[in-house]
Amino acid sequence: EDWRERGAAMSTRQEVDSSGQVQTRLVKKGVKDFNFGRTLGEGSYSTVLAATDRQNLKEYAIKVLDKRHIIKEKKVKYVNIERDTLNRLTEHPGVVRLYYTSQDERSLYFVLDLASGGELLGVLKKMGTFDVECTQFYGAQILDSVAYMHSRGVIHRDLKPENVLLDRSMHTKITDFGTAKILPDPKAHGAGNNITPGSPIDGAEEDRANSFVGTAEYVSPELLNRSNACKASDLWAFGCIIYQLLAGRPPFKAANEYLTFQKILNLEYSFPDGFPAAARDLVERLLVLEPANRLPVDHIMSHEFFDGVQWGKELWRQKPPRLK
Ligand SMILES: Nc1ncnc2c1ncn2[C@@H]1O[C@H](COP(=O)(O)OP(=O)(O)OP(=O)(O)O)[C@@H](O)[C@H]1O
Numbered sequence: 001e002d003w004r005e006r007g008a009a010m011s012t013r014q015e016v017d018s019s020g021q022v023q024t025r026l027v028k029k030g031v032k033d034f035n036f037g038r039t040l041g042e043g044s045y046s047t048v049l050a051a052t053d054r055q056n057l058k059e060y061a062i063k064v065l066d067k068r069h070i071i072k073e074k075k076v077k078y079v080n081i082e083r084d085t086l087n088r089l090t091e092h093p094g095v096v097r098l099y100y101t102s103q104d105e106r107s108l109y110f111v112l113d114l115a116s117g118g119e120l121l122g123v124l125k126k127m128g129t130f131d132v133e134c135t136q137f138y139g140a141q142i143l144d145s146v147a148y149m150h151s152r153g154v155i156h157r158d159l160k161p162e163n164v165l166l167d168r169s170m171h172t173k174i175t176d177f178g179t180a181k182i183l184p185d186p187k188a189h190g191a192g193n194n195i196t197p198g199s200p201i202d203g204a205e206e207d208r209a210n211s212f213v214g215t216a217e218y219v220s221p222e223l224l225n226r227s228n229a230c231k232a233s234d235l236w237a238f239g240c241i242i243y244q245l246l247a248g249r250p251p252f253k254a255a256n257e258y259l260t261f262q263k264i265l266n267l268e269y270s271f272p273d274g275f276p277a278a279a280r281d282l283v284e285r286l287l288v289l290e291p292a293n294r295l296p297v298d299h300i301m302s303h304e305f306f307d308g309v310q311w312g313k314e315l316w317r318q319k320p321p322r323l324k
């Protein structure tokens with residue numbers, strides 16, 4: 001894509017050079033090229049603001065991080081992981097796109113897609129539960145996005161309704177990649193490498209990268225058993241999300257994290273009366289303790305619960321079902 005495509009990231013500036021010639025120079029935009037609007041939300045290390053590009057009037061979400069705070073809290077690694085994962089996931093409508101990064105002496109800026117519809121969690125809380133049609137649609141969009149991430153060697157590791165944002169047309173945009181894991185690129189090490197997929201180069205990195213555990217209600221058994229996250233860990237979380245959309249609560253929830261972990265490890269959950277049969281069958285094939293025995297993405301897509309869903313581009317063009 002030429003720089004016009006990256007219009008969001010570049011702008012031109014007329015400058016007179018030493019011979020008096022007017023030169024058009026491509027300059028990377030700074031945050032001063034934006035009008036900042038309302039605060040969209042706050043994270044532990046970040047504030048997200050709505051912003052309008054003064055030149056093309058496009059709206060963005062700009063995530064602002066305070067450098068001192070990041071350094072003090074030892075989160076520099078997460079900032080770099082978020083940048084690296086977002087830079088790898090630029091070709092899918094279901095993932096928040098990073099247009100570019102910027103910084104000044106105090107702050108770091110991520111210029112992102114604006115998801116003005118808020119979090120899926122908020123919508124679910126307002127509705128109580130989703131009907132089958134809405135669960136099918138939103139489940140399909142989340143699965144399509146997870147399939148894309150995995151195809152790019154990224155494991156999200158913290159999938160949950162809070163991290164599924166909605167854009168102005170109520171289509172999903174997955175966010176929060178600071179705790180994601182990038183699988184080493186098998187091709188990068190040449191043929192016959194002795195690196196099995198999913199195992200990073202050195203043990204130290206392995207331990208650090210794996211010390212992260214997601215959010216209690218969605219964390220997979222293998223992460224609790226001190227083994228590595230794998231793509232199937234995201235599918236466990238996906239199973240929890242499908243259950244939660246239809247039941248109005250996650251399958252594993254107890255008075256505290258320890259008791260929640262116990263329920264997960266003992267696969268202690270049950271379906272409310274009236275839980276749709278096809279959805280129950282799907283959830284039962286995802287909430288499986290052994291990651292290798294969970295339904296893989298392509299089998300989920302062809303599962304009876306998603307009968308009638310048009311995968312691919314059509315899924316992202318159609319009007320979402322009205323949330324009733
Ligand atoms: N691209 C976006 N568009 C609209 N709102 C967003 C966007 N990204 C984040 N937000 C909102 O801003 C808030 C802060 O998000 P951010 O990712 O900075 O922190 P967080 O991940 O929610 O918190 P923590 O860092 O503690 O996990 C969230 O409530 C989120 O809903």
Ligand SMILES: O=C(O)[C@@H]1CCC(=O)N(CCc2ccc(Cl)cc2)[C@H]1c1ccccc1Cl
Nearest residue numbers: 067070071076079080083101102103108109
């Ligand atoms: O990767 C990038 O896009 C640049 C590359 C150049 C650069 O210096 N940075 C900032 C690196 C950084 C990370 C954390 C802190 Cl606390 C300070 C600086 C990176 C950066 C800039 C803005 C926002 C995020 C990042 Cl990682």
